Amino acid sequence: ARDALMPAKAEILRRKLHLLWPKADTFAEFVWSGAFSTTVDGLPLIGQVPGHRHLFAAYGYGGNGITFSYMASAMIGQLIAGQRQAWFDHFAIDRTPVT
Numbered sequence: 001a002r003d004a005l006m007p008a009k010a011e012i013l014r015r016k017l018h019l020l021w022p023k024a025d026t027f028a029e030f031v032w033s034g035a036f037s038t039t040v041d042g043l044p045l046i047g048q049v050p051g052h053r054h055l056f057a058a059y060g061y062g063g064n065g066i067t068f069s070y071m072a073s074a075m076i077g078q079l080i081a082g083q084r085q086a087w088f089d090h091f092a093i094d095r096t097p098v099t
Contacts, residue, residue, distance in 0.1 A: 006031050038063075041097040043090060046072045048079060050094045056080070057093060 010031040018026050039045065039060045046068070049055040056079060058072035075088055089095060 002033060002035075006033055009033070039097060043097075044068045044072065045093045046075050046091040047088060047093050 010028050014026040014028060017024060037060075043060075044058065044064075045060040046058045047056060049057050056076045058069065058076060061068045072091075075085075075091065078085065079088070
């Protein structure tokens with residue numbers, strides 16, 4: 001369903017760009033879209049990847065990427081330095097989500 005909508009959505013974006021910058025070549029040689037989702041509880045997944053001692057990840061931000069990416073950088077920095085905080089469990093990759 002998402003892929004079927006891409007040509008029309010790309011055309012809308014092309015027209016909007018043309019309104020902002022009439023001299024621009026707005027031809028789209030390739031059109032793509034990304035998946036957007038969120039976790040069940042709305043919180044991102046941040047921390048050590050289970051089973052991988054030296055691998056840390058931060059994903060699942062939904063629409064709050066700017067806020068959560070800053071927080072993730074601080075959390076992962078503390079985890080690498082061995083300064084784990086109890087509240088990190090709320091964002092653990094292997095947590096049981098509360099719905």
